[in-house]
Amino acid sequence: MDTFEFRPTHVVPAEGLPTWAGPDPSEPSTPLDPLLPVQLTDSRGDWARVLCSNGWSAWVDGRLLVSLPQRPPGTEHPLTRTADPRPMLAKLERALAEYRARLDELADGRLDLETFRSRTRDVRLGAVVDGDAAWLLDLEQGRWFYCDGAQLRTYATVDVPPVEP
Template identity: 65%
Template sequence: MTGPGFRPTHVVPPQGMPAWAAPDPSGAAVPLDALLPVQLVDRRGDWGRIVCANGWSAWVDGRLLVAVPKDPPTADAPLGHTPDPRPLLARAESALARYRTAVEDLADGGLDGEAFRQRTRGLRIGVVVDGSDVWLYDDEEGRWVYGDGTGLSTYAADAGPRAAAPPARAPTRSVVPEGER
């Protein structure tokens, strides 16, 4: 496990990416989930060694990582205008409970592998808690948010900003115009 000093510097791109035990693509690759917060700790050419919140380390194509524009707000800095984090925490708890129920049904023999995949299809949960800091995946908005228990700010997004609500920060990646997708 990493200590309380883990601070993501990047996130995995929205389509996910492969990771290797060494900077050698001929080895076995492990897929990384989309928008997983990681810390880039070393570079060797195009290769980047990352560390995840749980302490797991791997090598990836460092060119594909999405840089986080800056560190999360400090305790004395304003978090922005996103309200109360409790509704997002409640949605994460509900999604985790649905996943736990599906896992229990699978383990008890009430579901086969295909039924388990059907029941969990589209379910996305992301929660990293580090003391008073929390990173939550907001599946309704397609973004990771950072909070300190009193409010939230967007940390990384699946897509560009919505026209109705401009973000407090610049987008974390290029936006493809609607007609070019």
């Protein structure tokens, strides 16, 4: 007997959900219970094929499924700390200053659009600052870091997750 790993990706809405044997409204089947976890396995337009934990599958109106949040890639690794967030902030400031300089040259007519695109192609930065919290992107390490004002901690990787067999 084949075994499968059930990984819910969605939840049935609170009012339940009608099902169909195929992506065809003329083939009704047993409705799904409210808030039942399901795994999306296929989609065709608005139709979605879902798998239940007991192995039963059916087609539903995929627009009504409630998506479950997924962990960001790379969060299965232990958190790491960097003692001082200022070097990363300095690197982000330099990248932003470089981008701003090229943008000023474009706005002043000293660069054409194609040259602007060429000179900014390798500029990469990412930062979200919200009060005392900051999320900073370091593409050299391929990681987002969370900063609480005193230290950086790895938040998530930007690497593409490996393909599962």
